[in-house]
Amino acid sequence: MGRVVVVSNRVAVPRRGEPTAGGLAVALKDVLKSSGGLWFGWSGETRKEPTSRETRRIRSAGIDYATIDLNEQDHKGFYAGFSNATLWPLFHFRLGLMEYDRKHAEAYRRVNRDFAEALLPLLGPQDTIWIHDYQLIPLAAELRALGAKQRIGFFLHIPFPPFAVLSALPDCDKLLKDLLAYDLVGLQTRRDLAGLVNCFSEGLGLEVDAEGGVRGESGGHMRRTQLAAHPIGIDTRGFATLARKAAFTPETQRLVKSMGDRALIVGAERLDYTKGLPHRMRGVAALLANFPEHLNNVTYLQVAARSRNEVASYRDLKRELDSLAGRINGDYGTFDWTPVRYVARAMARDTLAGFYRAARVGLVTPLRDGMNLVAKEYVAAQDPEDPGVLILSQFAGAAETMDGALLVNPLDAQAMGETLDRALRMPLAERRDRWTRMMSGLEEQTAMRWAENFLTELEELPLSGEELIWAEPARN
Incomplete structure (x- = not known):
């Protein structure tokens, strides 16, 4: 049995004198503590030098925390740019407020690649990886490209729109294909689940099977990704x-x-x-x-x-x-x-x-x-x-x-x-x-029950290496 590894844009590193963490952070910390887990993400610090793949490590109350700093320009394009000026309004159905800049989209990909390269050396073969939210949608695909075979789950904390809305994003098919690198994709509600199913159907021509899974090509492999609604609770x-x-x-x-x-x-x-x-x-x-x-x-x-x-x-x-x-x-x-x-x-x-x-x-x-x-x-x-x-x-x-x-x-x-x-x-x-x-x-339906239910479903899925089938090369 490996650890649970939580990955988020920001890490709830405990600091003396700061307010008590909310119920969601408490639930994640309880899960991590029970498995001797790791929480990985951005430190909150930016630097003028290129993004470092060296992590800062601390251990507190039975949990390991690992963070990296980001380059100032990369963070601006990744966070303020693509994440919050593009994806945030898009996923909240606010197309009139959505801005798109190809350089920001490239920074978004680049930072996710940096996250993957910094995280991979910290992983054990039996670890279960749980990635959170819209800033890190491509992270599993980047980890798979580096050879990661662990179970990887993703949870989206914000709404997921239908294809009629998502299609406003240039190259939105790339974002959908990124989700196929996960073993389990969790969403908040049945309405969000229906939006994602609609996007796979209309955007990629993929249909969800009777068990709630979708099969598609990701990184040269055919994979099966389970889709499910897992509504968050509180303490x-x-x-x-x-x-x-x-x-x-x-x-x-x-x-x-x-x-x-x-x-x-x-x-x-x-x-x-x-x-x-x-x-x-x-x-x-x-x-x-x-x-x-x-x-x-x-x-x-x-x-x-x-x-x-x-x-x-x-x-x-x-x-x-x-x-x-x-x-x-x-x-x-x-x-x-x-x-x-x-x-x-x-x-x-x-x-x-x-x-x-x-x-x-x-x-x-x-x-x-x-x-x-x-x-x-x-x-x-x-x-x-x-x-x-x-x-x-x-x-x-x-x-x-x-x-x-x-x-x-x-x-x-x-x-x-x-x-x-x-x-x-x-x-x-x-x-x-x-x-x-x-x-x-x-x-x-508490926060702890939400976390337990998601991880139970993820860990009961077959390991990715047992499900991979090489896709045949395209013939002209």
């Missing part, structure tokens, strides 16, 4: 405990005191155009305009931590939110009531947990999201005796299983205002019933 009990304790922290007590008898609506996301934050503010404005009984009786707190300031669309989004918050407060606020409280910086996880518990409504309305763990954390944070109501976008992956949420289309501000009114008026018995149904699902 449900851990977050519930955190929220119970956080309810008594000075920060939460200050918030509750400042609210008086008003109901709190809370949202907390990274500042990103996929999260539907302007649409959310317009929904709150619709609530105040159409249901005046809520004037001076409700406050909306939006936490939106800044990110990717180097990308113009993110700077534009920040300006739009600043303007909307000011307009709503100017139109509806009074000398002793501010309807929108807008915080454009990160908050500690335990502080957010306390705020979730204090909120009558959790407003989670992305335009498109792979899963959205904020929705799950909001539910886990609630007081079972007096739980709040989750309003959730129908376009979030979490909507597939969280049947106790009130679903909305975030593009319809009037409908969002009506749903907010319904949530604020919802009787206790209905709130408890909806919360109980969702909490039961969260306790069943």
